[in-house]
Structure formats: structure tokens, C-alpha cells
Amino acid sequence: MSTHGTAQGPADPTGPGAEPTPGTLGAAWNEDSGSWATLAWRSTEWTGSSSYTTVWQDDKPVYDRGETVCVIGAGASGLTAVKNLREQGFAVDCFERETNIGGAWNWRHSRSPMSASTHLISSKPMTQFPDFPMPDDWPDYPSHSQVNEYLGRYADHFGLREHIWFGTEVVTVDPVEGDRWDVTTRPSGGGVERIARYAAVVVANGHNWSPKLPSYEGMDDFRGAMVHASSYKDPAMLRGRKVLVVGGGNTGCDVAVEAAQHAAKCWHSVRRGYWYAPKFVFGRPADQVNDGVAGLRLPLRVRQWMFATTLRLTVGDLTRYGLPKPDHRVYETHPIVNSQLIYYIGHGGVQPVPDVARFDATGVELAGGERIEPDLVIFATGYLPRFEFLGGDVLDADQEGRPRLHLHTFARRFPTLAVVGMVQPDSGIFPISHWQSVAVARWLRLREADPNRAATFWRGVAAAPDRRWTPAKVKTSTRHWFEISHTLYLRALESVLGELESAR
Amino acid sequence: MSAGLPLKIMRSREWARPVPPVRREVLSARASGEEERPPVLFVPGLGHAAWAFEEHWLEHAAQRGFPTYTMSLRDHGNSGSAGKASLRAYTHDVVQVAAGLPRQAVLVGHGTGALVVAHALARYPARAGVLLCPVFGGWRTLGTALLRNPFGTLPGAFGGRVRVRRGQLFGPNLHASAARVYVGRLGRASTRAQWQLLFGRGPEAPVGDPPVLVAGTPDDKIVSRAALGRVATRYGGAPLLFPGMGHDMMLDAGWAEPIDAIVDWLSKAEH
Numbered sequence: 001m002s003t004h005g006t007a008q009g010p011a012d013p014t015g016p017g018a019e020p021t022p023g024t025l026g027a028a029w030n031e032d033s034g035s036w037a038t039l040a041w042r043s044t045e046w047t048g049s050s051s052y053t054t055v056w057q058d059d060k061p062v063y064d065r066g067e068t069v070c071v072i073g074a075g076a077s078g079l080t081a082v083k084n085l086r087e088q089g090f091a092v093d094c095f096e097r098e099t100n101i102g103g104a105w106n107w108r109h110s111r112s113p114m115s116a117s118t119h120l121i122s123s124k125p126m127t128q129f130p131d132f133p134m135p136d137d138w139p140d141y142p143s144h145s146q147v148n149e150y151l152g153r154y155a156d157h158f159g160l161r162e163h164i165w166f167g168t169e170v171v172t173v174d175p176v177e178g179d180r181w182d183v184t185t186r187p188s189g190g191g192v193e194r195i196a197r198y199a200a201v202v203v204a205n206g207h208n209w210s211p212k213l214p215s216y217e218g219m220d221d222f223r224g225a226m227v228h229a230s231s232y233k234d235p236a237m238l239r240g241r242k243v244l245v246v247g248g249g250n251t252g253c254d255v256a257v258e259a260a261q262h263a264a265k266c267w268h269s270v271r272r273g274y275w276y277a278p279k280f281v282f283g284r285p286a287d288q289v290n291d292g293v294a295g296l297r298l299p300l301r302v303r304q305w306m307f308a309t310t311l312r313l314t315v316g317d318l319t320r321y322g323l324p325k326p327d328h329r330v331y332e333t334h335p336i337v338n339s340q341l342i343y344y345i346g347h348g349g350v351q352p353v354p355d356v357a358r359f360d361a362t363g364v365e366l367a368g369g370e371r372i373e374p375d376l377v378i379f380a381t382g383y384l385p386r387f388e389f390l391g392g393d394v395l396d397a398d399q400e401g402r403p404r405l406h407l408h409t410f411a412r413r414f415p416t417l418a419v420v421g422m423v424q425p426d427s428g429i430f431p432i433s434h435w436q437s438v439a440v441a442r443w444l445r446l447r448e449a450d451p452n453r454a455a456t457f458w459r460g461v462a463a464a465p466d467r468r469w470t471p472a473k474v475k476t477s478t479r480h481w482f483e484i485s486h487t488l489y490l491r492a493l494e495s496v497l498g499e500l501e502s503a504r
Numbered sequence: 505m506s507a508g509l510p511l512k513i514m515r516s517r518e519w520a521r522p523v524p525p526v527r528r529e530v531l532s533a534r535a536s537g538e539e540e541r542p543p544v545l546f547v548p549g550l551g552h553a554a555w556a557f558e559e560h561w562l563e564h565a566a567q568r569g570f571p572t573y574t575m576s577l578r579d580h581g582n583s584g585s586a587g588k589a590s591l592r593a594y595t596h597d598v599v600q601v602a603a604g605l606p607r608q609a610v611l612v613g614h615g616t617g618a619l620v621v622a623h624a625l626a627r628y629p630a631r632a633g634v635l636l637c638p639v640f641g642g643w644r645t646l647g648t649a650l651l652r653n654p655f656g657t658l659p660g661a662f663g664g665r666v667r668v669r670r671g672q673l674f675g676p677n678l679h680a681s682a683a684r685v686y687v688g689r690l691g692r693a694s695t696r697a698q699w700q701l702l703f704g705r706g707p708e709a710p711v712g713d714p715p716v717l718v719a720g721t722p723d724d725k726i727v728s729r730a731a732l733g734r735v736a737t738r739y740g741g742a743p744l745l746f747p748g749m750g751h752d753m754m755l756d757a758g759w760a761e762p763i764d765a766i767v768d769w770l771s772k773a774e775h
Binding site: 087289 | 510511512513514515516517518519520521522525526596599600603604605606607608627628629711712713
């Protein structure tokens, strides 16, 4: 290291801990980490596998990956976990069962819930990663293929692909001594299993891939076609058919709107009344208007009144269209964002009907006693989170299989296990996954750097009561337990990040 | 590193009121050599535009192996306009360009551009940051400017245009005709952004903990030696100094020296 030209000061390098001397290049370095050296180390360190050892367990080799962290899944949440763990200096092995990144947004693979016309329901500023904005020339609500392209850019920009093992699925994740984990993987098509030992595991396997199917009396006798919305890919499937869409969530509304345009007939069965928020109000994306109000920190009742009034003025009385009156206040269920459903109901393209009572060979009897005869039934009845590679006791699950996690992230009994992206926010999920993984990376760093402070932090995590991160009492259903309000949740996460801040 | 305000993840204003997009002028030079190195984005300060880096540094750094880019902030150079620009809008412009580059970029900001880069470092995890002759604003900046050039500066304090003199930007070795041309090309910043220089919140801490180099000159007529030292201290080091040069070191006589030093600093990162 030398000084340059007219730069002042002695030519000696200033090592870590030395007094900064004006004019030397070294003096401008980040002293505590030897910053540049750290960068170089970050990019090359773990590829040299010679430092890793193999242990034998029940005659099977276990490859010890040292301090490497394992990330499960390379969708949006997995990618941001890889990026943020790397940023904190961790080596990462990420396993992805498909052959490309994107998870749910990689619509070419069988588990993706996307259909040809899926668009975001949260606008760009609420959806993008907080440190990697979507391009300015994209629309307010990008399409699913743009989102997938965005994730590809993110992976390339930060060089994430080299840390991902594609076409590899995780079979089991078992805790072993010393808060470490044995992760068994195999090629997605089947093949030889391999066990590797990791310092920590971050689960980012998504929660929109395992369809939840309802069961009705007489379903087995029904001669028409029945599919889950996850297999609905494009409107060709609807053409010329009489379609019944079951489910009033965002997917159900999207499919009903497409059926209105392409099918011979469309019934839309909803169990209860919902609030339908338009995508734009006052000429701006509705979620941005809503967050402008949320930023004022008004009492919940006032905000509910304001939102309800806005909807009354813009959307109007839903019962006029034959829809049930909402049986709850706004903010009490996941928001339905659809500007077109009401429009197509008004045009007669969609006919709202009540809940399904039973099926028979040729038709469906509805709750009111009315009988309809669809030839295609699409169940937009949602998905269930699944973690079959983890034993139920690991996530501390209750009888109904709901894991008990602090902030939906930290496994209370296992400090080196975390879940990222298993929330259903009233905004985009990427910012939530981003900050969750920053918190996890900082936490793992703190555990190494300062065991005393780490112990204090963890006592807080273990003792924290289970709570919901929603302002209003959310309707119970199999998915509403992990519903969150992004403002409440991020405020809580912000204070956790503050506690973990000076971990480096 | 505690180079700024604590991490802020509740960004209601940014969510609710996104910065309106504009067309942006971005110039680039292809790197020579095979080795893949991170892109370097030069960000000019208020009044300046992409031309200031296009003049010498863009090509010079590219020849030394780094793919280089420079841009004009909104209302500057050939970039578009959209209403009253704020520091947040300028920061948005920089982050948009950085995130659009193929790989994680190094951000180099000059003058008030260094403040914009400091803000951008809190919204984009750069490979590294370089703050040149950083104007971080506040009353002291105004004081220095008033002292050196009272009549050119005073209108700025009331929202008018700030006129800088040749002597404030360049050292004695730059030919007067060249200096005249450069000063003639200066544009003006939005009134709102000028006000924010005085009253705005300081930058938040950088995300991703990038290494940050602070450089300047003891003969800067805009940034006092003490102000330079304060910025450097904030980023945990001491400034790299190039005596004899004026504030606009990318244009002044001897422009090769600072860019060579920056490239050397960056090259050390790679190996």
C-alpha cells in the first residue's frame, strides 16, 4: 500500500487498530473488519472446501459445512435471505427443488400458483425489496412475469446464483448437538440422498404451493370437472364452459373476472361478504393512499371509518349487486383488491351466489336451496403452509399444525432455526422477507460476536408472548393466523433490528 | 460503523408518495481488460451534470479496467424534470440507475452529489462508496460559501440561484479559458433541494456496510478542511488529500491523480 502523488502523510500502511493517518489509503478503510479484505474473503472463502470435514453417522457420511448457513428455497424470500446472510459475511448453501429461481413467481414449474394474467395487488413501492427498487418505467402493478424478471435481476445483480443448488430438494432437517443441523437433500427427480451439517437453517419454502381443497357431500359423484385454482393457467380452459368459481379471496375474484370474459357462464360462490378495494382511488394506487393515512397514526376506528367511507363513495353499496353485506369491519380480513369484479357483476358476466351446500351427479346445490349446473368447478380455496421436512416439535406446532414462532420468524426452542416469508401481509411480502432475513443474519452474527448480549436477546425471544400483528381481530381461518399488518409488524421488527444493530 | 442515523425501516412517506419517474441521462464507458470488475457510477453534484465526469474520468477509469457510468440528476444535463425536485428525488435517481446496472455497483459522489450518494447508500447496498469533496450541507456550508462569495451565494439563501465563481471550483493551474467554459455549463438545482441542504435530515447509515472512502483537497474553497474531516470521521477514517487542487477535482488540472488513487483503492478490494 502506498500513498498517491501529493497525498500527505507517511507511506506506511495503517493496520487494523492503528490511528488513522491523513493521506494514507489504509486510513480510509473500515478498521474493525479490514473492509476490503473482508470483501475479497466473502467472494472466495467458502469455495475452498478443504477446510470442511466429513463425519460418519450410522454408516452415512455427513459433510460438515462449518459455519455455512443453509437456506431452503430460492423464491423471493430465499433469495433475499441468501443476499442478506452473504452481506453479513456468512457462507450460504441454498437448496431449490426447481431448476431456476423465482419460487411462486417462476410460473413454468408445477407448483407455481400463477396464471397468465396474474398481476400484483400491491403497488411497486410496497412490493419491491427496500434496497433494490423495481424500474421506474414499469407500471404501478407489474405482472407476474415482470416480478419473476425482477427476481432474476436481483439474483444476478448480487451474484446469488452461485450459492444455489438447483434441482435439489430438502428431505429432512434434523437438529444435532451444538445448535447445528443435519440437512438431507436429494435430486428433485429422485436419487442419492446426501447429508450436510450446517451452523443454521433458514426456511423459505413459501406457503402458496400446497392447495387446500374443501370437501363437500356428493363431490365424488359429480361428473363435471373440478380443479384447484393452482392448476388454472390461462383462459383457454374456460372457453365455452359453464364455470362455478368457489372462494371469495383475491384468486377467486381474478378467476371470476376472467370467466366473465371467456366462459359461457360464471357463478361466483362466496361464503361471506367482503370489502372489495379498488386498485386505484383518487387517481393513485389505493395502497399508497392507504399508507399515507396509516402514516398519520390515527386510531384504528378512525382509519376504519375513513377506509369504509372511501369505499362507500367509490365502490358503493355491494348488496345492490347481489353480494352479501360484509360481516366484518375493514382491516379484519386480508384485503381483496379487485376493481373489475363489481364491474363484471354489473354487466351480468359474473353472478354472485351463496356457499355450496352439496354436489350431485349433474350439479351443485347452493346454501339457499338453489341448484346450478356448472360443467367446471374451480376451487380458489387457498393454500396451506407445509414443512414436512421438519418434525412438528421443531417448530413447536400446536394441535392444528400452526408453528409457534416469535415474529413469525424465530423458532423459540432452536436459536439457529428461522423461517422467512411465512406471513400474509396487507402489502407486498418482499420488504417483510428482506427485513426478516436481515434480522436473522444480524442475530446469527451477534451469537458469534457477543454471547452475553445474544443470551439477553434470546431470553426476550423465548419469553415473548404469542401475538398477532394485526390491528383488528382477524377472522379465523386456516390462513389468517399468519396475517399481518405491515405497519404494525415492521414497527416491531424495527425495534428488534435496533437491538441487534451493533452486532458487527 | 455508525455513519448516520439509525436504520429506518418504516418508510411511510416513501411508500405513500413515491418519487415521480423522469427520463435520465446515463453515459457509460466499456472497461478494457478481461477481468470482471464492479461497475462504478459517478454522481455529479447540484449544478453539474454527466458532462463533468465524461470530460476525463469516465474513460480514464474504464481504461483501468472498471466499467464506468455517470448520470445527470433530474433537472440537470439531459435528464428530465418532474415537479419540484427534492434530495429524496435525487437519491431515487441514483438508486434507480445503480439498481439497473448488471452488477452491484460502486457509488462515487462529488460535492453535493456526495451527499446524494450518502443518502443512496442507505437505500442501496453498494459494493463501496466514495465521497469526494463532500458538501453535507448545514449552516456551516452556507457560512463558508457566504464568506468566499457573498453575492453569488446570498440569492441561494432566499431560494434563488447560486452562482459560483471560477476560483471557488478550480485551482490556479487550470487554464482560465477552460475554467470559463466549465462554469458556463453549470446549471441550477431546485430551490427545494437547496433548502434541504440547509435544513434536511442527515443521511441514514449505509446498508450492507460498504467500505467508504472520503477524499478532498485542503485548498477546496467550498468544503473547508474541517468539514471534510467531519465527514471522514463519520465514516470511520481520515480523508485522502490532494493539495493544490480546487473543488472540481474531476475537471481541474491534475485530474488524473485523484481518479488513479480511487481506482487503486478499488483494485485493492478485488484482490
